[in-house]
Amino acid sequence: MAGNKCVVYVEPGKVKVENIEYPRLELKEQHRKCNHGVILRVIATNICGSDQHMVRGRTTAHKGQTLGHEITGEVIEVGRDVEFIKVGDLVSVPFNIACGRCRMCKAGNTHVCLNVNPERPGAAYGYVDMGGWVGGQAEYAMVPYADWNLLKFPDKEQAMEKMKDLTMLSDIFPTGYHGAVSAGVTTGSTVYVAGAGPVGLACAASCQLLGAAVVIVGDMNPERLAQAKSFGCETVDLRKNADLPDMIAQIVGEPVVDAAIDCVGFEARGHGKDAAEAPATVLNDIMAITRVDGRLGIPGLYVTGDPGGIDENAKTGQLGVNLGLGWAKALSFTTGQTPVMRYHRQLMMAILNDKIQIAKAVNATVIPLDKAPQGYKDFDKGVAKKFILDPHGLIK
Incomplete structure (x- = not known):
């Protein structure tokens, strides 16, 4: 399989897009298989202010840290243990990773899952100290515990029409x-x-x-x-x-x-x-x-x-x-972090039924993945835009 372009942190004030390993249904850093996961072709992935904290050098992020926790994508591969999510589904990915099995997840506190980060409660994609999960400002991404984590959009064609709004559901x-x-x-x-x-x-x-x-x-x-x-x-x-x-x-x-x-x-x-x-x-x-x-x-x-x-x-x-x-x-x-799963379905319905125009409110602006370094620079200057990265050129 081909590689996977992804935004990575280089040093304070600098990111670049480079090829990383194509995702597998595993997490090497934690030595665990993820047969409960899926591989996504990323449709939209956004630059977040939390990413900027890392890029400004205001965290302990290391060189080569992959970036991106706001992911929306199409399922292209499902793990052996996935039952309900299917290849071809268009889905929103909560930025906080949750197992669905621990005490916190069962109480609805998916932002502090006890099983997805050996260092402390809670995990996220592409973020320092958040469990080592690979970032989603990329062409492809792996999502664990897919049946639990993913929010499937009911109509793919409608979802693609409203992608600039729906991508905001991830965070x-x-x-x-x-x-x-x-x-x-x-x-x-x-x-x-x-x-x-x-x-x-x-x-x-x-x-x-x-x-x-x-x-x-x-x-x-x-x-x-x-x-x-x-x-x-x-x-x-x-x-x-x-x-x-x-x-x-x-x-x-x-x-x-x-x-x-x-x-x-x-x-x-x-x-x-x-x-x-x-x-x-x-x-x-x-x-x-x-x-x-x-x-x-x-x-x-x-x-x-x-x-x-x-x-x-x-x-x-x-x-x-x-x-x-x-x-x-x-x-x-x-x-604390937001328990995204507590809200994302009803907010999806508000978007799909035209009760809110969240993309307009945040001035959502689509750019290619290769333009991510410039997007980070512009965002750091304070532009009134929310940058959406479009890795495959699929957003209208």
Whole structure:
């Protein structure tokens, strides 16, 4: 069989597309067979902000780390133990790998599966410390526990027509939605979303889908704020030296919201035009502007190993969070990876029945796999786009 082009990490600020081994139904790093898996021809695979953390050198990723955890594809080979997924099926792949058998999976907590990563709970494709599973920014990919993990699209022709939307089911749409649900967003809520990157925009669109009355998006990037405005969000420009509660009050009439979501993570910056990195900023912001007894969704990524951290504490994930304020206000926090399987089927139905245009909200932009290095550079500059890689030229 031919090789397999895949995006790999080279050094801080640099990725390249190179040939790697064609996938097999096994995971060499863990010395395990995957007869329960399938091989996919990748139809769409996206560049994620979490990938950018690695590419910026802000994790312990090694040279040659394969990249890509947002995968949609067509099944071209099935393992001996696969019963229900068939060759030819078009499927969405949750970014978190789960066995379907352990205590966590049976409780619906597929983001912290106990069996797919020998180092700690939870695993993902193409990510540092996530079990050694090969990345999916590639022509072909292997997916284990296929009957459990894969979401089959009911109509292939319809799915191909809506591929720019459906590819968001692998990560950012469920992640944004999980952030909103975790924060208690419901009919009539006032909501603050920190960050207007793809996850923040997906979260804002999810808040609207859930019935929020006002969705406010905060960022320092004018292009991304304009993208949030394009589908009906209010915005606050954090380059200004005004207090965030005051800016919130100008929009909703009081300096607090019902719910707030952190879609930035550990590379957060302070406020003001020339603000430096201050990784606890967003966490402290959302505690300050959420009403008492409110809930905070924190899908933004935080790590335990950051070589580029601003100080020794930040390098190990210890941040200056004002927990006393959170305690005094009786706030609830939800952190961690998103359990994609908890949401992806209903979000698929929302897409297929035209209840949301998630690709439009995040400005989905299709590029060839070979253009991935330029896509990473543009994304790092802050363009208001979600890059979809099209390895085989099949997306309309």
